[in-house]
Every structure is written in C-alpha cells, then in structure tokens.
Amino acid sequence: MSVSIIKRPILSEKSTAQAEAFNRVAFEVTLSSTKPEIKAAVERFFKVKVAKITTAVVPGKKYRTKKGENKTASWKKAVVTLKQGDKIEFFKGV
Secondary structure (H helix, E strand, O other): OOHHHEEEEOOOHHHHHHHHHHOEEEEEEOOOOOHHHHHHHHHHHHOOOEEEEEEEEEOOOEEEEOOEEEEOOOEEEEEEEEOOOOOOOOOOOO
8 A cells, every 4th residue: 555545635615615614635546546545545644543434436527629529537536534633734824
C-alpha cells in the first residue's frame, strides 16, 4: 500500500461545507483502490483516525468535437469521515 492512492483533495463548496459541519473530507483516489487501502493511506499520510469511508465512481462525460464524440475519463471519489476531534486543514492560517 502506498500514499499514491490519494490523487488530490476535492476542494469545492459542498466538500468544504461537509468538512465544517460533519467532519468529512473528500478525495479523488485511484479507480482500483479499495476502502481499506484508502483508510490506511489517509491515516498514515495525515496522522488522523478514520471513522467511515464512502466511495463513488464518477462516470466520464461525453463531449462533441469537430471530429466526433469523445468522453472524459471516469474517476473515483472517496468521502472520508474522521473521528471526533481529528481534523485535516489544507489551508493553514486562512
């Protein structure tokens, strides 16, 4: 298992509101990663305890070009609920 399972944090209005209200953080992860792998990577990298993980595969979207139709890549989203008292801050001092 490696930390390369986590690609990037998802910083949107919805994910920021969930982080403040419910102590949840959203990440884009590799398509082949499993919940135990994601849990281990988050706990090791951010030094927090994970209570629950919810995953979803976000399907790619179709778009049209001059030469026909293409599709963006599908990706996997993991919403990690942290235990009470733990917190991940991406922007310190803001």
